[in-house]
Amino acid sequence: xxxxxxxxxxxxxxxxxxxxxxxxxxxxxxxxxxxxxxxxxxxxxxxxxxxxxxxxxxxxxxxxxxxxxxxxxxxxxxxxxxxxxxxxxxxxxxxxxxxxxxxxxxxxxxxxxxxxxxxxxxxxxxxxxxxxxxxxxxxxxxxxxxxxxxxxxxxxxxxxxxxxxxxxxxxxxxxxxxxxxxxxxxxxxxxxxxxxxxxx
Numbered sequence: 698x699x700x701x702x703x704x705x706x707x708x709x710x711x712x713x714x715x716x717x718x719x720x721x722x723x724x725x726x727x728x729x730x731x732x733x734x735x736x737x738x739x740x741x742x743x744x745x746x747x748x749x750x751x752x753x754x755x756x757x758x759x760x761x762x763x764x765x766x767x768x769x770x771x772x773x774x775x776x777x778x779x780x781x782x783x784x785x786x787x788x789x790x791x792x793x794x795x796x797x798x799x800x801x802x803x804x805x806x807x808x809x810x811x812x813x814x815x816x817x818x819x820x821x822x823x824x825x826x827x828x829x830x831x832x833x834x835x836x837x838x839x840x841x842x843x844x845x846x847x848x849x850x851x852x853x854x855x856x857x858x859x860x861x862x863x864x865x866x867x868x869x870x871x872x873x874x875x876x877x878x879x880x881x882x883x884x885x886x887x888x889x890x891x892x893x894x895x896x897x
Contacts, residue, residue: 701878702878705788705830706793711725711826713820713822717813718806721799721802722817724781724798725795725796726793726794726823727793727796729793739754742796746798750799750800751770755767762791785819788828835896837895838894838897840893841868843868848889852890858874868892
């Protein structure tokens with residue numbers, strides 16, 4: 698049985714909006730792959746919407762969505778971050794960050810009202826997002842002798858592996874990305890040709 702190595706994400710930024718009793722909830726969904734990128738986006742959103750009352754968010758990363766976090770950013774506990782994360786999960790997505798910016802309208806909405814607002818605005822943003830299938834994989838650096846170059850390049854071509862950072866000198870090395878479901882096959886084909894193989 699082949700390992701499941703595909704999952705759903707979004708291809709570009711999308712936006713949603715919900716209004717209730719004068720409060721505006723602007724939801725922005727971003728495709729992301731690292732927590733570093735998430736920090737950059739959150740910092741930029743806080744600057745752009747510096748006059749908003751709250752910047753609540755949730756994200757999920759990775760093939761199995763094992764890396765995740767949610768933040769209520771000053772809203773009552775569980776009224777913002779969790780509903781946002783719940784929508785990411787109900788859409789079956791990963792590698793996604795959703796930030797909901799709230800402009801307070803002067804009337805308190807209560808916890809049920811807040812949950813509905815954060816859930817609905819997130820759903821609106823994700824409904825208009827372009828969903829894509831992503832393939833989980835890992836990058837490897839492989840080293841091999843010049844004599845083995847034809848054999849290595851044949852494997853890379855036959856398996857259609859993305860490449861980067863090639864260096865063909867006396868000894869050769871290159872970086873290739875292998876999808877998770879093809880790793881065993883890759884190791885079997887490449888092991889006789891390489892001097893070393895390191896995950897990066």
